[in-house]
Amino acid sequence: MWSIQVLQNPTFTRHSCRRLATWAKEFPRRIRVITTDVTGTLVSFRGSLSDHYLGSAAKCGVQIPQGTSFERSFARAYREMCREYPCFGSNMMTAKEWWKLVVLRSFAHSGTTLTPEQQDTVFQRIYSLFGSLKAYEKFKDTLPFLHWVQRKNIVCGILSNADERYGDSILPMLGLTHDELQFMCFSKDWGFEKPDGRFFLAAMQQAERYLHHPGSSKDPLLPGHVLHIGNDYAKDFEGAKRAGMHAVLLNRYNEGDVAQEWQRRGAIVLNDLMDVVEFLGRCNCQLG
Template identity: 40%
Template sequence: MSILSRLRCVTVDVTGTLIAYKGELGDYYCMAAKSVGLPCPDYKRMHEGFKDAYTDMAKRYPCFGHAAKMPNIDWWRTCVKDSFIRAGYNYDDETFEKVFKRIYASFGSSAPYSIFPDSQPFLRWARQKGLIVGIVSNSEYRYQDVILPALGLNKGSEWDFGVFSGVEGVEKPDPRIYEIALERAGNVAPDEALHIGDSMRKDYQPARSIGMHALLLDRFKTPDAENWKKSGAPVLPDLVAAQAWLTNQVEVAAGQ
């Protein structure tokens, strides 16, 4: 009997699984700076500055400031300002606000993202097979309300429910985010659900820890994929392969 015949729900990660970043972070920061007459910031310094600033903000105010009741725009304003400062650019408040508004608007739209061509067909196929489809993502509300719909991934036609860290106040790899997903799906049993993602730490391990089935996508040929396979995780190149796997894979006990 295939795994598909035993499933009631499939949950899917977003970035790296359904969509990807388009271009580099520096592209959007450069465009924002140029829009107010500033020179283009150095890409490498900007990338490193953002990475460090984001990590720091995520530790101090997790889930995009959810527990601190920090407005989403304020969380990002602090993060972006710190990114510029770490990269060596300390703009005056008025100039920074103009640059920030451009950046915030860009990343709140579909512009920096591209959708993988197999994403929409896979989600629609899963729903046609009678599965409840959920999105589980470490992201803020704009993914749910703006970005996914703008990319053609709509609630009601491609997915049934979403669990977004900035909305829920819990984020991967905390297994609770998957427990919320099972509740949202109608209290589906863990062994009747499958999670698909691209991170061993954030997707596969926490989903398996509560008894869900799980598989990993390796769209970008990451060196880590060999270790994933050695650990026993199913690793597939894309959602076309995932669809075939779901149809053909014989079910094994959830603990194996």
Template identity: 35%
Template sequence: MSLLSRLRCITVDVTGTLIAYKGVLGDYYCMAAKSAEMPCPDYKRVHEGFKLAYTEMAKKYPCFGFAAKMPNIVWWKTCVRDSFVRAGYEYDEETFEKIFRRIYAFFGSSAPYSVFPDSQPFLRWAREKGLKWDFGVFSGLEGVEKPNPRIYEIALERAGSIAAEETLHVGDSLRKDYVPARSVGMNALLLDRFKTPDAEEWRKSGAIVLPDLEAVRELLSSEKSASTF
């Protein structure tokens, strides 16, 4: 018997699983600075500055400021400003406003993202098989984020009258995807699209690790898949 025969729902992580960022952060910050007639900032310094700023904001105001009732744009404006400051770039308010607006609008569009070629075929196949997946759960709206298992419970609630054991979660992080999904009773597996060194440890931890969504489809359709999970 295939696992597919007892599944009714699939939840899928987005970034790294369905889509990827195009280019590097420095490209977008450089374009934004040039749009305000400023020189292009150093890519590496900006990237490192962003990592520090994002980590600090996520710790101080988790879920993009949900508990503090901070508007999304304010959260990101604070993060972007701190990214530049940590990289050694400080702008007057008018200049920064121009730079930030360009960055915020750009990341709010589809321009910096690319969809993996197997994503849409996989989702179409899942729909054809009667699997529910067309709903979203966003940490900034729910007030909880991975790896908190509660976000997976919310996904099950959003799916309707579907049990955890009738659901499969596909992601790309052992800590944020596999472990919390399994803790609420969901089936789970991981994708290793970029041949991460951590993948071997994932397997040793008991996770099923596959290279792409086509491999997921093949596994789910296999008569032996039910015994794999």
């Protein structure tokens, strides 16, 4: 077992005017492992958060104050919980208990009063909804990409700031199982979150189990053999680069200004997973 070390990239510089971190572009020579984020990368949310939360509350007879920005109330509650109980509660509470606190705080911040009975019924309705196909769908290129990865003998797995329900039920419900994704690392299970380099390198340890089979290369897995795919500059791109890995960001939702800023700061930005296939082809790197 090799030790976990977070690397400082020697090409890391500072922009003289904006004082924003920039990275020199580096292209892979060999990719043996791909790690990927979940939402915004493999899977998309369906509908809006406010529709799901407020619709569930309305069905339970809850009146929502007029002029409420529920997305803002939810964001505040989510930030508070991440600060007070990081990694979805880690070993301090279950993910379901963590999400119940988020839901109840979201309604409280919106000025909505729930009776004790409504607290239970509203939460259970929301929690069940976010474990169903009403809240998620996979992108059309997800399975074709994962099948291409398999044909190239690349080990592929999840690296996500999420709880274990994704791996236990949500991804399998969408047809994404251990047949397509050999390993799944969720921050709830590990007690680390992106961009913590320990989380990225813990995923390498998981991937290494699937590299050594009869007929496979005995070469040690290096951070430079790993490509991480995500959609957040700090968590996905910088986190992976600081761990010594390669990284690309997906601009799934055509956020032009955001994508341009990512590119200005040194990120490789692509539109979808098929663009990742083309990118690796242009790099002419060894696969598997």
